[in-house]
Amino acid sequence: MAINLQKGQRISLEKSNGSKLQHICVGINWGAIVKKGLLGFGKSTEAVDLDGSCALYDDNKKLVDVVYFGQLFSRDNAIRHSGDDLTGDMGGDDGLDNEVITVDFSRLNPAVSYVAFMLNSFRGHDFGTIPFASIRIYEGTPSRVTEVFAKYDIANEASFAGSVSMVMGVFYKRNGEWKFNAIGEPTRDRKLEETINTVTLNYL
Template identity: 75%
Template sequence: MAINLEKGQRINLAKADGRAVQTVCVGINWGAIEKKGLFGLTKTKEAVDLDASCALFDENKGLYDVVYFGNLRSKDNSVKHSGDDLTGDVGGDDGLDNEVITVDFSHLHPSINYVAFVLNSFRGQDFGSIPFASIRIYEGTPTHVTEVLAKYDIAHGAGFAGHVSMVMGVFYKKNNEWKFNAIGEPTKDKKLQETVNTVMAQYL
């Protein structure tokens, strides 16, 4: 049974039988913006290019690597990005992830203590105008879901209006076990590097 996460909630990465999860996928799903035409009679869809990225930090909170649409694999090969989605769900919510980042905790460099996920709006469309956006954490592959561990709605809420970047959440290692902190906070940043710096300064 998947957990519906709330902002600030922390969870252990464990299956129903208590076994630790070694590989997780973080999938992000979002919709295109619906625009009303003249007199509100016709509707058009405006493509939305959101970019999911993953930043890896060591135990001293130093940046180790960033995985994003321009760098699809971490240098230790433990984190992989499915590729850039430029439009979102133009035909309505299809229930499928637009971008998926896979993390293999068993192959992470031993010095890595934090794996942070951020979301940036490439064209500057603010989150308040996007009809839906959510993330889910699951076991499986980008094309096959074995077990959904947690779901998290990241679009709704007045606080997202006017923002084009956000910190989705951070996996962190404690007592050699990986846990997840659902942050879900918009930031004032415009670019990925700025958002990574914000994570380093505020969320580790």
């Protein structure tokens, strides 16, 4: 049974059978914006380009690597990005992830203690105008979901209106065990570099 995450909730990566998740996917799903035509007649669909990214830090909270649409693999090859989705779901929610970032904790550089996930609106679309956006953590591959471990709805809150970036959550290592902190906080940042700085200062 998947956990419906709440903002600020912290969970361990332990499955129902007691084993630990070692290889996970973070899938991001969002919708294009449907606009009504003049005088209320007709509709048009506007593409939304959201960018999922993750930043890797060592135990001293020093940035060591970034995975995003411009660098699809971490240096240790433990983290992979599925590639840039430029539109979102144009025909309504199809139930599939638009972007997926996979993490293999067993291959991750041992010096890495934090893996932070962020979401930025490349063209500056206000999160408050996007019809739906969510993340889910699951076992499997970008094309095959074995078991959904946790789900998190990130867009249906008034606090997201006016923001074009957010910190989704942070995986962090404690005593050799990985846990997840569901942050879900919008920021006033405009670019990925600014969001990474916000994470460094506030969420590690």
